[in-house]
Structure formats: structure tokens, C-alpha cells
Amino acid sequence: MIGSDEVTVEVSGLVKEFPAPGGGTLRAVDGVSFEVHRGEVFGFLGPNGAGKTTTLEIIEGLQEPTSGTASVLGLDSVHDRERMKARIGVQLQAGAYFRYLTLEEILDLFGSFYPKALPPAELLEKVGLLDKRRALVGELSGGQAQRFSIVAAMVNDPEVVFLDEPTTGLDPQARRNLWDLVEFINRQEGKTVVMTTHYMEEAQVLCDRVAIIDHGRIQALDTPLGLVRRLPSAYRIVFQASGGVDEAALARLPGVRRVTPVQLNGFNWELAVRRAAETLPAFVEWSESNGVKVEDVQVIPATLEDVFLTLTGHTLRE
Amino acid sequence: MRKLFVASMKMLYRDRQSLFWALAFPVIFVVVFGLFDFNQAPNVRIDVVGADRAPIGPALVQGLDRVDSFDVHRTASEGIARKDLAEGDVDVVLAVPAQTPAAGPAGIEVLYNRSNFTSNQFALTTIRQVVDGMNLRAAGVSRPALVVEAKAVQAKTVDYYDFILPGLVAMGVMNISIVGMGVAVARYREQRILKRILATPLRPIRFLAAQVLARLVLSVVQSALILGVGVFAFGGHVYGNVLWLFVLVVLGNLVFLNLGFAVAGRASTPDAAQGLGQAVALPMMFFSGVFFPVETLPKVVETLVRYLPLTPLLDAMRTVAVDGKSITATGAQLLQVGIWVLVSFWLATRLFRFSETR
Structure with missing residues (x-):
């Protein structure tokens, strides 16, 4: 579902300082501003400790900002927080549920905290856990527990769902299942989703717009494609050529930023280019007119990882 | 809620x-x-030395035996009895004199272990009562003029x-x-x-x-x-x-x-x-x-x-x-x-x- 113009979450000049362990203050969030539109999947991409969770918890009304404001559905996260909480769903990072209650009992209990709530069976059906209704959380697999924690955030049929690192610690198969669930919540149920992740594929696959966050600041905010297009070279063309290649001639082709001889899976040349579509026709013409025998060609698009590296100078996992 | x-x-x-x-x-x-x-009366083991030789011996042993929590044995030699006491095998040793002197009372020697403070007081008091009773009978008093009637004032235990x-x-x-x-x-x-x-x-x-x-x-x-x-x-x-x-x-x-x-x-x-x-x-x-x-x-x-x-x-x-x-x-x-x-x-x-x- 593509976001409308209606603003659902509005954050302006958010700052959060903690007392640092050795004295002084630590700025976990340092002047963050953004808007989330209704129907969007909005993602925060950044490494651990970048300020993602703190920002999310301030919006959810779980922490108070040092300065700046946040509001959801027009309700202030500090002053109108009780009314706001009734209309949002919250999944906490690595959050657990009561050990000695069954899934059905937990959903029933959490539902009783809200003015209106969906029946537990209906919720469990949505995430394929209906047969586990009488199980305890401890009896679920990692993927099932994570699906449960998401559906527990939907007991009140919220308009906005906040997911904090929903796939951290899951195996690739369980992660893909969870992506399907997030898409279902967004497209079928029409809910706005605000999520954090430190997996770039996840942001790329799920998010309509991504805010890249590092050291408490938003470094860039755009659609995944838009972010990649901001790079000076959004694609790499690698090819295998036999015989001599005139590097200078290649560098003159339209859109080519850099020519590098490489040794990569049998390819021996790499062109860093602005747009693949801009360079490819000229490249083919170049090879024919110069009699260069090109054995194989591959076009590799840049990823959010490359964007992150370009923006921050370090990788997501550092 | x-x-x-x-x-x-x-x-x-x-x-x-x-x-x-x-x-x-x-x-x-x-x-x-x-x-x-916690209410059980302490069990007291008693060795009586010289009970067979002394004239009052049988009466004394009989009197002590009547006390429920007394465990009375006759021992021939005081040496053995003292050894039993020292080793903690008995709590009290009574040495009965072989002869009752013509003049003055006959002393019954009572040896006890000082460390058994829970049972000592009970044992010594009871032994005195038994001996008192024998004295009264020896003096020909069959119906004492005064008896103590003990009644617990507290109604509950x-x-x-x-x-x-x-x-x-x-x-x-x-x-x-x-x-x-x-x-x-x-x-x-x-x-x-x-x-x-x-x-x-x-x-x-x-x-x-x-x-x-x-x-x-x-x-x-x-x-x-x-x-x-x-x-x-x-x-x-x-x-x-x-x-x-x-x-x-x-x-x-x-x-x-x-x-x-x-x-x-x-x-x-x-x-x-x-x-x-x-x-x-x-x-x-x-x-x-x-x-x-x-x-x-x-x-x-x-x-x-x-x-x-x-x-x-x-x-x-x-x-x-x-x-x-x-x-x-x-x-x-x-x-x-x-x-x-x-x-x-x-x-x-x-x-x-x-x-x-x-």
C-alpha cells in the first residue's frame, strides 16, 4: 500500500539525552524530524545503538524526549499519550509475554486493556497460530513467538503498528514469513507500519520509505530506490573480455564514473555507472565497433548497504 | 480488572x-x-550404689522406680558408677551408706552431671521427695498433717x-x-x-x-x-x-x-x-x-x-x-x-x- 498525503506520525526536532556512564551526557537521539504518511511502511535502518529504539519509544509514549515533539494521529506522545495508546500497536524489541498464560489468554488479557479489542481466535488465525491457542509462549519456535508478538500488538485493531527489529535473531525462512506478515498487515489490513531494522534487505523489500539513521541523526530519507539513485554510481556493470581493452575509451562512455580491472567470479572488468540503461547501449556498440569479444555481462544494482557505507563511512554491521 | x-x-x-x-x-x-x-519430661538414668548392702536400699530403689521418667539401675561399685557418670551413660549416681548410724542422719551421696541443667533440677527435687517420704515413714507418720495439692492456675497448656x-x-x-x-x-x-x-x-x-x-x-x-x-x-x-x-x-x-x-x-x-x-x-x-x-x-x-x-x-x-x-x-x-x-x-x-x- 502506498502512503497517502495524510500525516500519521509527525516527529520534530527530537532530542534524547541520557546520563553517560562516566559522567556527562550521551545524546542517543540528536535532532530527528520526519513524517510518516497513512498507509506507509516506514523503516528506520541503522546499526545497533544508532538511536532507532529510543526514537520509536518516544513516539510510543514510553520515554519522554529531552526536547522536540512527537505525535501520532494528531495526538501528542507526551500530553495525549493515554488516548494515543488506544490507537497504536506496539511490539517491543526482544519483548516477552507472560510465561504461564496461553496465547489465547494473553490476547484476551491484553484486549481487556483497550476500549475495543478483536477476538483472540481471529487474531491467531491471521498469523497461523490458531492450533497453538492453548500453548505457552515458551513452547513456540522463534518465528512463531515473533509472529505472536506482532499479533499481540494488533489486539486493539490499531491504525499504526510499531515494530522494533521484528526479525532479529530469526533464520532466513522465518524472516521471509515475517515479511509476508508485515505486508499482509499493511496491504490487507491497511495499517500504517513504522519499523526498525538493521538488515538492509529487509528495509529494501518491506519499506516504502527508509530513514537511514546513525549516531542519533537521520543521514538520509527516501524510497529505497531514491536512496540508491542518490549514489554517484547506482549500478556496476561487470564483464569478461578477451584481448586488449582501451580503458580510456570505456571511461568516455556515457554515465561511466570509473573503470577498474578486477578478478571477480571470472569477470575481469568493472564499470561503475550512474544508470545501467544509460550506459548499456553505448557499451554494446563500443564492443562491436572495437572488435572486443565480450564473453559475459552482468549488471549489479547498488544496495542500501552501499548507500549506508557512502553516507556514514562504515558498514551496518560495524 | x-x-x-x-x-x-x-x-x-x-x-x-x-x-x-x-x-x-x-x-x-x-x-x-x-x-x-517439646513437653516430654526428661528421662533420668540413675545408678544406685550399695543398694544391696544397706538396709534402706530396697525401699529407696522401689521409691525411685515409681517415678515414671526415672530409669534406675543397681551398681555394685562406686568406681563403675562414677565412670558411667563421667562418660555420660548415667545422669545421677546415688551412693547409699551400708550402715545407718545410731546418732544423726545417714547421708545419701548424690552425684550429678552439672551440664545436664534441664534434668538436674527435676531429678534432685524428685529424689528429695522420695527420701522425705521414706523419712516420714521411718518416723512413723502414716498420715502427714500437710500435703501439697498442686492445681494449675493457667487453664491451658x-x-x-x-x-x-x-x-x-x-x-x-x-x-x-x-x-x-x-x-x-x-x-x-x-x-x-x-x-x-x-x-x-x-x-x-x-x-x-x-x-x-x-x-x-x-x-x-x-x-x-x-x-x-x-x-x-x-x-x-x-x-x-x-x-x-x-x-x-x-x-x-x-x-x-x-x-x-x-x-x-x-x-x-x-x-x-x-x-x-x-x-x-x-x-x-x-x-x-x-x-x-x-x-x-x-x-x-x-x-x-x-x-x-x-x-x-x-x-x-x-x-x-x-x-x-x-x-x-x-x-x-x-x-x-x-x-x-x-x-x-x-x-x-x-x-x-x-x-x-x-
């Missing part, structure tokens, strides 16, 4: 490990104390078991509240369940209130079990109104639950809460008179422990359970416990926190 309370009860009931500590553990104490017989029973009730309640509540809340915080609840419109005080209510119910069940086993299976006594006892349990439990929340707030993990809770509860268990009256402590220590919450609570509980008085007779103690309810509540609100970061 009703759902929250029911859910809290379910969680308590299904947490079998905690339930064991709450219910089975104090009952084990009740049973162990019940197996000891309070023994150590009746004293310990309210102590065990208070100990059990204190443990499930300070340690049990502390660990449970610390775990809820560590697993971010408290934070998750904070993310709903539920007022968090309601969640905590439901937890407290469930623990109060558990403490009443626990107390009923301790008193039930103690009274019906081991013949303990509760002389006052049991209902007042439960009122005191609930009141005292408010203090302990507050302390449990304070412990959970101060400790960073459930394990730390377990240790800290024990550090708060154990000294109170030993010093506030669960097992021994606080009057037996050195004066300075006694004065100090009177300020702990468990001491006035136990005082009040024994005033009802042992002295058989009404709760209205415990005004001073109720005031002290009441002050502790307020102090501990203040402490809990100061230290309690919903998440790792304040």
Missing part, C-alpha cells in the same frame, strides 16, 4: 516452583516442628509448638512477598512485560494492584494451610479468633509486598532480586522472633529488632493466637505495622521502576 486478577491468579497457580516455596516449604517446617515433643505456629505463618508470608514478589516483578521488567503493559492504555497501577491482590489471596491460602496442618495434624492450638490472625497476615503482607517491589526496583536482574530479598528477609526471620522470643536477645539487639516490621506483627499475632486476646489488645503493634505500611510504600515508590532505564 477482573480479568487481570484472574490472570494473575492463574500465573501464580501455574508457576509450580514458586508455588512449592509458597506452600510446601513452610508446611515442611510445620511438620518438622510437630515431630518434636501453651507449649513451644503453639508459640512457633504464628511464627511460621509470618515467615511464610514474608518469604513469598519479599522474595517471591521481588523476583516476579524483576522478571517482568527484564522480559519487558512491564514496558509492554506501559504501551497499552491500562493504568500501570492496576496491573500492580492485581498482582498484589493475587499475592494477598496466596498468603491467606498459605496461612490457612500452615495453621490447618499445625492444628489438625499436630495438635497445635490457636486460642484467639483465627479471623483476626488473617487480618494481621494481610496487613503485614502489605508491608512485605511493598518491600518486594522495593527489592525488585533496586535489583537489576531476577537473580539479584532473589539475593537481595533473602538478605532482607533472613535477618528478620532470625531476629524478629519467629523461632525464639525476642526477650532472649541481648538488650541492645532487642531494642533494635523491635523497630523491624516483623517484630510487632509477630507480637500481635501471638497476642491473638497464644494469649487468646482480641485484635483490639494489639493497638500499639498495629500502629507500628501501620507506620511500616506507609514507610515501605514510600520506599517502593522511590525505588520501583518499569524499565531498565528510569
Whole structure:
């Protein structure tokens, strides 16, 4: 579902300082501003400790900002927080549920905290856990527990769902299942989703717009494609050529930023280019007119990882 | 709120490990104390030397034998008897003179082990009575002019078991509240369940209130079990109104639950809460008179422990359970416990926190 113009979450000049362990203050969030539109999947991409969770918890009304404001559905996260909480769903990072209650009992209990709530069976059906209704959380697999924690955030049929690192610690198969669930919540149920992740594929696959966050600041905010297009070279063309290649001639082709001889899976040349579509026709013409025998060609698009590296100078996992 | 309370009860009931500590553990104490017989008269083993040679020997042995808890043996040589006494095989040695002198009384030598202080007084008094009786008969008095008619003035027999029973009730309640509540809340915080609840419109005080209510119910069940086993299976006594006892349990439990929340707030993990809770509860268990009256402590220590919450609570509980008085007779103690309810509540609100970061 593509976001409308209606603003659902509005954050302006958010700052959060903690007392640092050795004295002084630590700025976990340092002047963050953004808007989330209704129907969007909005993602925060950044490494651990970048300020993602703190920002999310301030919006959810779980922490108070040092300065700046946040509001959801027009309700202030500090002053109108009780009314706001009734209309949002919250999944906490690595959050657990009561050990000695069954899934059905937990959903029933959490539902009783809200003015209106969906029946537990209906919720469990949505995430394929209906047969586990009488199980305890401890009896679920990692993927099932994570699906449960998401559906527990939907007991009140919220308009906005906040997911904090929903796939951290899951195996690739369980992660893909969870992506399907997030898409279902967004497209079928029409809910706005605000999520954090430190997996770039996840942001790329799920998010309509991504805010890249590092050291408490938003470094860039755009659609995944838009972010990649901001790079000076959004694609790499690698090819295998036999015989001599005139590097200078290649560098003159339209859109080519850099020519590098490489040794990569049998390819021996790499062109860093602005747009693949801009360079490819000229490249083919170049090879024919110069009699260069090109054995194989591959076009590799840049990823959010490359964007992150370009923006921050370090990788997501550092 | 009703759902929250029911859910809290379910969680308590299904947490079998905690339930064991709450219910089975104090009952084990009740049973162990019940197996000891604290009222049994001490058994005294007596060696009589020279009973066969002396004329009064047979009469003396016969007289001593009539005493139930005396275990009388004749021994030929004083040497052997002294050796038995030294080794602790007998408690008292009586040496009977072979001849009754014509003039003056015949001395019966009584040797006893100084370290048996519980049995000595009883043994020596009883031996004197037996000898007195023989003297009267020797003097030809068959009907003494005066006899002592002993009648117990106290209508009931309070023994150590009746004293310990309210102590065990208070100990059990204190443990499930300070340690049990502390660990449970610390775990809820560590697993971010408290934070998750904070993310709903539920007022968090309601969640905590439901937890407290469930623990109060558990403490009443626990107390009923301790008193039930103690009274019906081991013949303990509760002389006052049991209902007042439960009122005191609930009141005292408010203090302990507050302390449990304070412990959970101060400790960073459930394990730390377990240790800290024990550090708060154990000294109170030993010093506030669960097992021994606080009057037996050195004066300075006694004065100090009177300020702990468990001491006035136990005082009040024994005033009802042992002295058989009404709760209205415990005004001073109720005031002290009441002050502790307020102090501990203040402490809990100061230290309690919903998440790792304040």
C-alpha cells in the first residue's frame, strides 16, 4: 500500500539525552524530524545503538524526549499519550509475554486493556497460530513467538503498528514469513507500519520509505530506490573480455564514473555507472565497433548497504 | 480488572516452583516442628550404689522406680558408677551408706552431671521427695498433717509448638512477598512485560494492584494451610479468633509486598532480586522472633529488632493466637505495622521502576 498525503506520525526536532556512564551526557537521539504518511511502511535502518529504539519509544509514549515533539494521529506522545495508546500497536524489541498464560489468554488479557479489542481466535488465525491457542509462549519456535508478538500488538485493531527489529535473531525462512506478515498487515489490513531494522534487505523489500539513521541523526530519507539513485554510481556493470581493452575509451562512455580491472567470479572488468540503461547501449556498440569479444555481462544494482557505507563511512554491521 | 486478577491468579497457580516455596516449604517446617515433643519430661538414668548392702536400699530403689521418667539401675561399685557418670551413660549416681548410724542422719551421696541443667533440677527435687517420704515413714507418720495439692492456675497448656505456629505463618508470608514478589516483578521488567503493559492504555497501577491482590489471596491460602496442618495434624492450638490472625497476615503482607517491589526496583536482574530479598528477609526471620522470643536477645539487639516490621506483627499475632486476646489488645503493634505500611510504600515508590532505564 502506498502512503497517502495524510500525516500519521509527525516527529520534530527530537532530542534524547541520557546520563553517560562516566559522567556527562550521551545524546542517543540528536535532532530527528520526519513524517510518516497513512498507509506507509516506514523503516528506520541503522546499526545497533544508532538511536532507532529510543526514537520509536518516544513516539510510543514510553520515554519522554529531552526536547522536540512527537505525535501520532494528531495526538501528542507526551500530553495525549493515554488516548494515543488506544490507537497504536506496539511490539517491543526482544519483548516477552507472560510465561504461564496461553496465547489465547494473553490476547484476551491484553484486549481487556483497550476500549475495543478483536477476538483472540481471529487474531491467531491471521498469523497461523490458531492450533497453538492453548500453548505457552515458551513452547513456540522463534518465528512463531515473533509472529505472536506482532499479533499481540494488533489486539486493539490499531491504525499504526510499531515494530522494533521484528526479525532479529530469526533464520532466513522465518524472516521471509515475517515479511509476508508485515505486508499482509499493511496491504490487507491497511495499517500504517513504522519499523526498525538493521538488515538492509529487509528495509529494501518491506519499506516504502527508509530513514537511514546513525549516531542519533537521520543521514538520509527516501524510497529505497531514491536512496540508491542518490549514489554517484547506482549500478556496476561487470564483464569478461578477451584481448586488449582501451580503458580510456570505456571511461568516455556515457554515465561511466570509473573503470577498474578486477578478478571477480571470472569477470575481469568493472564499470561503475550512474544508470545501467544509460550506459548499456553505448557499451554494446563500443564492443562491436572495437572488435572486443565480450564473453559475459552482468549488471549489479547498488544496495542500501552501499548507500549506508557512502553516507556514514562504515558498514551496518560495524 | 477482573480479568487481570484472574490472570494473575492463574500465573501464580501455574508457576509450580514458586508455588512449592509458597506452600510446601513452610508446611515442611510445620511438620518438622510437630515431630518434636517439646513437653516430654526428661528421662533420668540413675545408678544406685550399695543398694544391696544397706538396709534402706530396697525401699529407696522401689521409691525411685515409681517415678515414671526415672530409669534406675543397681551398681555394685562406686568406681563403675562414677565412670558411667563421667562418660555420660548415667545422669545421677546415688551412693547409699551400708550402715545407718545410731546418732544423726545417714547421708545419701548424690552425684550429678552439672551440664545436664534441664534434668538436674527435676531429678534432685524428685529424689528429695522420695527420701522425705521414706523419712516420714521411718518416723512413723502414716498420715502427714500437710500435703501439697498442686492445681494449675493457667487453664491451658501453651507449649513451644503453639508459640512457633504464628511464627511460621509470618515467615511464610514474608518469604513469598519479599522474595517471591521481588523476583516476579524483576522478571517482568527484564522480559519487558512491564514496558509492554506501559504501551497499552491500562493504568500501570492496576496491573500492580492485581498482582498484589493475587499475592494477598496466596498468603491467606498459605496461612490457612500452615495453621490447618499445625492444628489438625499436630495438635497445635490457636486460642484467639483465627479471623483476626488473617487480618494481621494481610496487613503485614502489605508491608512485605511493598518491600518486594522495593527489592525488585533496586535489583537489576531476577537473580539479584532473589539475593537481595533473602538478605532482607533472613535477618528478620532470625531476629524478629519467629523461632525464639525476642526477650532472649541481648538488650541492645532487642531494642533494635523491635523497630523491624516483623517484630510487632509477630507480637500481635501471638497476642491473638497464644494469649487468646482480641485484635483490639494489639493497638500499639498495629500502629507500628501501620507506620511500616506507609514507610515501605514510600520506599517502593522511590525505588520501583518499569524499565531498565528510569
